[in-house]
Amino acid sequence: MFVKSVMVKREKCFTIKMDDSVQIGFDLLEKHSIDALPVVEGTEYKGIFTWFYAYRAFFHSGKSKEEFISSTKVSDVIVNEDVHLNINDVYEKALVELNDFPIIAVVEGNQFLGIVTRFDIVNQLQSAFGMNKPGYRITFTSVESEGRIGRLGEIIEKYKESVISLVTFDETNKMVRRIVLKIKKKDNVNRFVKELEKSGFRVLDIAEDQ
Numbered sequence: 001m002f003v004k005s006v007m008v009k010r011e012k013c014f015t016i017k018m019d020d021s022v023q024i025g026f027d028l029l030e031k032h033s034i035d036a037l038p039v040v041e042g043t044e045y046k047g048i049f050t051w052f053y054a055y056r057a058f059f060h061s062g063k064s065k066e067e068f069i070s071s072t073k074v075s076d077v078i079v080n081e082d083v084h085l086n087i088n089d090v091y092e093k094a095l096v097e098l099n100d101f102p103i104i105a106v107v108e109g110n111q112f113l114g115i116v117t118r119f120d121i122v123n124q125l126q127s128a129f130g131m132n133k134p135g136y137r138i139t140f141t142s143v144e145s146e147g148r149i150g151r152l153g154e155i156i157e158k159y160k161e162s163v164i165s166l167v168t169f170d171e172t173n174k175m176v177r178r179i180v181l182k183i184k185k186k187d188n189v190n191r192f193v194k195e196l197e198k199s200g201f202r203v204l205d206i207a208e209d210q
Contacts, residue, residue, distance in 0.1 A: 139205040164184060
């Protein structure tokens with residue numbers, strides 16, 4: 001999946017300008033119950049305005065709250081000027097780039113196209129793991145060898161399982177791959193698991209999600 005599939009387009013984003021006061025920023029954050037705003041001049045991306053970094057600047061300013069708010073502009077406290085995603089980046093890159101930030105901008109050249117939020121990323125991860133659908137979650141390992149995923153597919157086909165999600169984790173230091181498979185509920189899960197074990201997959205856990 002690409003960033004363009006999960007981003008909030010600029011037309012739907014709340015933004016702020018460089019010359020706006022921090023008071024305007026605070027008012028917008030509070031009004032819309034959000035933690036950060038992209039800073040945009042025209043259509044050009046400039047950075048991110050957040051509660052955290054604005055308040056950090058205040059604590060280090062030595063000014064009273066009233067003086068700080070009246071004399072400080074958004075341009076004085078923006079961050080992440082050079083941190084953004086490209087529209088054709090894979091959405092997983094957002095996991096690395098977001099770090100402790102609630103949003104990250106999507107930029108083409110210098111043009112602001114939208115944002116990806118931490119909330120969106122969490123939702124995508126929940127979808128990837130099928131967390132919102134009932135079924136059996138089976139965690140198992142397989143040695144890293146050619147044809148193992150193909151063999152798994154053959155077993156799934158043999159038992160006519162309906163796959164909700166399939167996620168693999170590379171553990172190359174052990175020459176094994178950890179696999180989390182979620183399938184719809186049927187009455188043959190025990191036979192299915194035995195077939196996995198018979199075929200060399202080491203089953204670690206079976207959980208039923210309601």
